[in-house]
Every structure is written in structure tokens, then in C-alpha cells.
Amino acid sequence: MSPIPATAGIGLRFQHHRAVVETKPRVAWLEIHTENYMGGGIPLHFLEQARRDYPISMHGVGLSLGSGEGLDDAHLARTRALADRIEPGLISDHLSWSVNDGTYLADLLPLPLTEEALDVVCANVTRFQEAMSRQVLVENPSSYLRYGHSTIPEWEFMAAVANRTGCGILCDVNNIFVSASNHGWDALTYLDALPAKAIGEIHLAGHSKRVLDNGAVIRIDDHGSDVIDEVWAIYAAAIERFGAVPSLIERDNNIPALESLVGEADHAAAILSRLGPAQHDAHAA
Amino acid sequence: MMPTLREVQAAFAQSLLTGEPSGTLPYLVDDHEIAPADRMGVYRNTFVGTLVAALRITYPAIERLVGEKFFEGAATRFVRDHVPHAAHLNTYGGDFGDFLAGFAPAASLPYLPDVARLEWAVSSAANAPDALPLDPAALGSLSEADQGRIKFQPHPSVRIVHLAYDADRIRKAVIDKNEAEMAGLAPDATPFWLIAHRKDLDVVMRRLTDDEARFSQALMAGGQLDQILAPDGMEAQIALLGEHLATGRFAGYSLD
Numbered sequence: 001m002s003p004i005p006a007t008a009g010i011g012l013r014f015q016h017h018r019a020v021v022e023t024k025p026r027v028a029w030l031e032i033h034t035e036n037y038m039g040g041g042i043p044l045h046f047l048e049q050a051r052r053d054y055p056i057s058m059h060g061v062g063l064s065l066g067s068g069e070g071l072d073d074a075h076l077a078r079t080r081a082l083a084d085r086i087e088p089g090l091i092s093d094h095l096s097w098s099v100n101d102g103t104y105l106a107d108l109l110p111l112p113l114t115e116e117a118l119d120v121v122c123a124n125v126t127r128f129q130e131a132m133s134r135q136v137l138v139e140n141p142s143s144y145l146r147y148g149h150s151t152i153p154e155w156e157f158m159a160a161v162a163n164r165t166g167c168g169i170l171c172d173v174n175n176i177f178v179s180a181s182n183h184g185w186d187a188l189t190y191l192d193a194l195p196a197k198a199i200g201e202i203h204l205a206g207h208s209k210r211v212l213d214n215g216a217v218i219r220i221d222d223h224g225s226d227v228i229d230e231v232w233a234i235y236a237a238a239i240e241r242f243g244a245v246p247s248l249i250e251r252d253n254n255i256p257a258l259e260s261l262v263g264e265a266d267h268a269a270a271i272l273s274r275l276g277p278a279q280h281d282a283h284a285a
Numbered sequence: 286m287m288p289t290l291r292e293v294q295a296a297f298a299q300s301l302l303t304g305e306p307s308g309t310l311p312y313l314v315d316d317h318e319i320a321p322a323d324r325m326g327v328y329r330n331t332f333v334g335t336l337v338a339a340l341r342i343t344y345p346a347i348e349r350l351v352g353e354k355f356f357e358g359a360a361t362r363f364v365r366d367h368v369p370h371a372a373h374l375n376t377y378g379g380d381f382g383d384f385l386a387g388f389a390p391a392a393s394l395p396y397l398p399d400v401a402r403l404e405w406a407v408s409s410a411a412n413a414p415d416a417l418p419l420d421p422a423a424l425g426s427l428s429e430a431d432q433g434r435i436k437f438q439p440h441p442s443v444r445i446v447h448l449a450y451d452a453d454r455i456r457k458a459v460i461d462k463n464e465a466e467m468a469g470l471a472p473d474a475t476p477f478w479l480i481a482h483r484k485d486l487d488v489v490m491r492r493l494t495d496d497e498a499r500f501s502q503a504l505m506a507g508g509q510l511d512q513i514l515a516p517d518g519m520e521a522q523i524a525l526l527g528e529h530l531a532t533g534r535f536a537g538y539s540l541d
Contacts, residue, residue, distance in 0.1 A: 014342075038373040040414040041442065042486055062372020068290035075372060100298035104369040106335040107328055109297060112312070117290050145324035146314040149287045184317065210327075216318040220327055 002055035004029050004089035004201070006244040008268035009057065010261045011251060017046035019258045024053055027265055029089065031248050034060035037086075038078045047086060057090040057201070057246070058083060059170075062104065065124045065138065066097035066111040076131045083132060090201060090246070092137035092170045093128070095121065095158060112147035113157045118164075121157075125165040137200045138162070139170035140190075142178040142207070142221035154179070155193035168200030171242070173234040174227065174250075178207050178219045187234050191241055199242040204235055204268065205250040224253030227264070235268070239275045247272060288312060300325055301332050302368060336364045339374040343408045344381060346459040347401050350394070359388055375412045379405050396450030396472045400459075403452045406444040406481050410488045413442035418533030431540055433511030437504050437529075438537040442483035445493070445502055449476040453490065482534050489532070497525055504529065 009029035012020060020030070030050055037044050050056070063075060083091060096108035111117045121138075129136050140158050152160070162169050171194060173187075180187045206225030210218050227235075227249060235247070249264045296308040306325040313321040337360040341348055348356040363384045369377040382401035391397050418440060424432065450472040458466040478498035481490035493501060500522050503513040514522055529535060 035373040036375070039375060039412040041410075041412045041483060043412065044415065045486060060372075064372075066290075068294055078373070097294060098372065100294045102370055103298065103302070104372045105298060105301055105332060106339075106369060106372075106374070107301075107331045109294075109301075109328065112288075112290065112293055114287070114290070120290055144327040145321060147293065147312050148314050149312065150314075182319070212319060212323055214318060218319055218323065218327065220331075 001087040002029075002051075002089050004055050004057050004246040006246055007272055008247045008249070008265040009054075010265050011248060012047070012050060012056075013251070013255050014043065015255055016258045016261075017043070017050075021046055021049045023258070025258055025262050027054070027262055028269075029055040029057060029246065031057040031059050032086075034058045034079055034082060034091075034093075035062045037082055044085075051086055055089045056086050057092070057248075058086065058088040059139075060091070060093040061108065062098060063093040063124075063128060064097045064099040065093055065095065065128065066109075066117065066121050067099050067124065068097075068120055069100070071124050071127055072099060072102075076128070080131055090137060091132055091134070092139055092201065094139045094141050095154075095161065096141045108141050110141065110143040110145060110147075113150040113152040113154055115151065118152065118157060118160055121161055122164045125161060125167050129165065129167060135166060135168055135200075137168040137170040139172050139203065140175050140179075142172075142175040144182055144218060144220070146183055153193070154185075155190040159193055159195055159198075162195055162198040167198075169194055169198045170201045170203060171199050171238060172203035172205070173238055174203065174205040174207055174231045175221060177231050177234055178221045181217075181219045188237060191234070191238055194242075196242045199238075199245050202235065202238055202242075202245055202247045203250055204231060204247065222253055223250045232271070236271055236275055239272060244272045301329055304329050333361055333364050336369065336374070336377065337361055340364075340378045340381060343375070343378050344401055344404050346404055346456045347381075347385075347397065349459045350397065350400065350455075351391070355390070359385065359391065362388070375408065379409070381405065395474070396452060396455055399448040399450050399452035400456050402446055403448060403456050403479070403481075406446045406479075407456075407488045407490070410442040410444050410481050410483050413440075413483060416441050416536035419530065419535040419537055421527075421530040424530075424538070427540075433509075434540050435510045435538050436507045436540075437510075437535045438507065438539070439505040440482055440534055440536045442481075442488070443505055443534050444481045445498060445505065446479050446481070447476060447498075448479055449474050453479055453492065480534070482532075484533055496521070500525060501529070505534075 005028045007028045009031055010027050012030040012032050037047050094108050098105050098109055138161055176187050176190050204227045205223045206227055207219050207221045210220055247268045293312055300306045300309040306322050310321050315321050340360045363381055382398045385391050385401050386398035478493040479490055480493055481488055
């Protein structure tokens with residue numbers, strides 16, 4: 001297993017499979033979407049090649065850590081099988097749910113932030129860690145709505161999951177900005193509440209803005225554009241608080257040429273080296 | 286009384302699948318200038334959009350044949366009645382060809398369902414589990430009697446499909462963006478068989494005659510060789526068996 005270094009990496013996307021393997025771009029590590037490499041065949045072939053040259057982080061979107069019905073054994077087993085094969089430096093998924101009654105709802109859906117949900121998430125994260133035989137990271141989501149019966153601020157909920165289960169946190173600073181904007185939260189209050197020693201990775205991304213008929217703006221996390229200045233500012237604040245941790249700019253739509261991704265990673269790496277004295281090693285248990 | 290997590294998730298899922306948010310709205314905060322129904326709409330759009338995007342990856346030739354807008358309309362309609370049951374979305378959408386066969390706005394393009402069925406075969410072959418192809422030399426030491434008892438295991442990527450309307454030629458011309466070839470195509474409704482499998486980093490395919498398809502299907506279903514070989518076509522069958530072996534369409538064999 002190659003640990004993920006505390007600098008910037010890029011996401012490995014299908015469009016760049018051949019270019020990454022053939023040109024070996026100058027980046028420190030790669031992150032994959034776990035679900036894209038389940039099964040086998042041609043995608044996995046490229047990943048097998050890429051992992052010879054780069055540490056790999058496995059970032060899942062489908063485990064549904066917030067599902068009241070518990071985790072899907074088959075999905076856990078597929079994740080473990082891929083981890084055994086790829087030997088990733090990090091394994092992560094989200095504070096969200098996406099499965100109900102066996103149907104996959106193809107999105108990272110928001111949880112009511114209650115004591116019941118906290119118990120459910122902690123039980124599922126513990127099960128995830130046991131199935132992987134190691135620590136995992138849990139990412140804070142973007143959200144567009146809140147539930148009336150929520151009783152725990154999201155930042156406290158994230159900290160509680162890390163404290164109770166021993167998992168690490170994947171801090172997505174774009175998600176903090178998007179949710180803060182949509183709900184009137186304060187991004188720095190959010191950052192301050194997260195336990196610094198639990199932060200194992202940071203995500204940045206672009207998002208879109210939708211203007212509703214009444215002129216109100218809703219921000220949507222679509223990973224389809226450049227990171228905006230406000231999000232870079234939260235990133236800098238995060239690095240000042242958490243030290244240098246592995247950082248990734250996510251692109252899932254309007255995916256630019258490989259060189260552009262590498263350039264974006266260089267930008268993050270420059271901030272890391274300027275602001276982030278290496279505080280602790282990546283969570284590579 | 287506070288709703289349980291399961292109650293909230295069941296209501297939310299129902300809203301997402303139907304596009305009708307009313308079952309979820311009572312649980313949501315309404316204290317801002319953005320209405321809860323608009324907030325739910327973001328999730329509904331992402332749900333549909335993610336699945337349409339997954340179909341777009343699997344069915345590139347269909348999208349080029351009908352155009353982006355038509356494809357999006359058809360895929361959105363498909364998503365309404367076909368929910369995924371697993372998060373690895375390369376397993377999603379295998380019924381799109383059958384759906385297109387009954388999709389009235391596509392009725393003027395009779396070849397569309399078969400092009401889609403072929404694209405599904407190609408996609409599922411590309412993503413099928415890995416297995417080492419059976420080395421033909423492994424059979425060399427078998428006695429003649431044992432050779433007759435062989436049951437082959439297909440490579441996980443092998444797909445045998447029954448198509449019509451020159452779906453393979455149409456798909457190739459579209460993927461290659463070969464406009465001259467496209468213009469010259471006069472889709473013929475005559476049905477044909479096709480076998481596809483993954484070889485190195487490509488999915489390769491070729492047509493089969495009815496006899497070849499019957500023989501190949503029996504082999505791939507694990508039938509015992511001496512019970513499948515037909516006395517009057519044995520020479521051609523042995524030759525096809527040799528091709529299956531040489532090109533890696535088997536992953537193993539057994540003698541029991």
C-alpha cells in the first residue's frame with residue numbers, strides 16, 4: 001500500500017485513462033470513484049497500470065452510510081475486493097444516504113441530523129471500518145434542504161462521528177461553502193468545530209448557481225467548473241487550521257484536459273506548501 | 286412526534302422516484318426564501334441527471350443517431366420506470382433497447398432497439414469480471430475420450446446476441462463517424478447472430494450463422510462437447526471451437 005502524500009492529487013477519470021498511463025503526468029497521487037471500478041475489465045486494467053506509478057485513494061459514492069436499513073453486504077464486499085486489489089492509501093465515503101429499500105437513488109442525500117441518525121451513521125461507519133480492516137474517512141456533504149426535526153448542527157455531527165468511531169474526516173471545503181450559502185451557516189464556524197487531528201483529506205470543487213423565479217439563489221455542487229475564490233479562501237483557512245493534508249480538486253462534469261487538472265492541482269499544492277506545515281501523516285492505517 | 290429515519294427516507298425516496306415532493310415537505314424547514322419544493326427539485330434533477338448520464342456513457346451510438354435532445358427525453362422517460370439496484374452504474378440500463386422498441390417517438394427508426402442491445406452487449410463485455418483466457422495448450426494432453434467429455438466455461442465477457450437491421454454496421458459507422466458509410470446503409474431487417482467478447486483492451490465481435498450460434502450457445506452454457514457436436518456439421522464446428530479457443534472466449538474447462 002502506498003500512503004497518500006500530504007500534497008495535491010487529481011481525480012482519475014475515464015477520459016484520461018490512456019493519457020495518465022502513457023504520459024505519467026507529474027502529480028503526487030490519484031483518486032478514483034470506487035464504484036467505477038467494480039466489476040472488472042477495461043477500467044480496472046487501466047487502474048492496475050496507474051497504481052504502479054501513483055498512490056491511489058478510493059472514494060466511494062454508493063455505500064449509503066446514513067441508511068436506516070444498514071449497509072449492503074454485497075456493496076461492502078465489492079469495496080473490500082477492490083481495496084485488496086488496489087491497496088489504496090485512503091478509503092472514503094460520505095455523510096449521506098442513497099439507498100432505500102434496495103433501490104439506489106443515485107445521489108448523496110441529506111440526513112436528518114438527530115441522535116437516532118447519529119447512532120445509525122456511527123454503526124454503519126464502524127461496520128465499514130471493520131469490513132475494510134482499517135480506518136476510513138467520511139466526507140461532509142453539500143445539502144440543499146434541512147429537516148425540521150434535526151437537533152445537531154452538521155459540524156457537530158461530523159465531529160461526533162469521528163470521535164465515536166475513530167474514523168477520519170474528508171473535509172470538502174466547497175461543500176461547506178455550498179451548504180453555508182444555502183442554509184445561512186458560517187463556513188469558519190464549521191471548520192472550527194472539526195477536530196484537526198481527524199482531517200485526513202480535503203476536497204475542493206466548482207459548483208453552479210441556480211437563480212429561482214423569486215431571485216433567490218441556490219448553489220449546487222456539480223463539480224463542473226473552476227473553484228471560485230471564496231472556496232480557495234476556505235481552503236487556505238482549513239490548511240491553516242489542519243496543516244498540510246492530501247488535497248484534491250474534484251471534476252466530474254465538463255472534465256478538462258489532463259494538463260488543466262494538473263495545473264489546478266499545482267495551485268492547491270502551492271497553497272499547501274505556503275500555509276501548511278506538515279502537521280501529521282495522512283491516515284494510512 | 287419525531288419521525289424515524291426510516292420513515293423520512295421512505296418518504297424522500299418516494300418523492301425522488303415520482304417527482305412529487307408532497308410526502309417529504311412536512312419534514313422540511315421552510316424558513317428561507319427558497320421554497321422546500323424547489324430544494325427537493327434539486328435532488329430530483331440530480332437523480333434523473335445522474336442516471337441519464339450513465340445511459341449516455343453506455344449508449345453513445347444511440348445518442349449520436351437521435352441527437353442529444355431526443356436522447357435526453359428518451360432516457361429521462363426510461364429512468365421513470367427503471368430504478369437502479371446497485372451503485373455501480375455500469376450495471377444500469379440493460380433494458381434500454383427493449384424500452385426503445387416500445388417508445389412511440391422512436392418508432393420511425395426500427396433499427397434503434399437493436400443498436401442499443403448491441404451497445405449493451407459491448408458495454409457489459411467491457412466491464413465484465415476479469416479471467417485469464419484458457420490456454421489451448423492445456424487441452425493437448427487430454428485423451429480422445431476425455432476431449433469428448435469436456436465442458437467449457439465461457440470467459441465472463443462473452444455475449445451472444447440476436448439482432449437485425451445491420452445493427453453492428455450502423456453502430457460501427459456511427460462510432461467511427463463514417464458519414465459515407467452511414468449514408469450508404471440501407472438497414473436490412475434480416476435477423477443475425479453476433480458474438481462479442483473482450484480481448485485485451487477492446488471488445489471484439491463477429492457475426493455467427495444460425496448453426497454457429499446454436500453450437501456456440503450450447504458450448505457457452507457448459508454442455509458436454511460430445512453431446513453438442515453434430516455428425517453432419519462436425520468439421521465446421523471443430524473449426525469454430527478452435528477459433529473460440531484461440532481468441533480467448535473460454536476461461537476454463539472441466540471433465541465432470
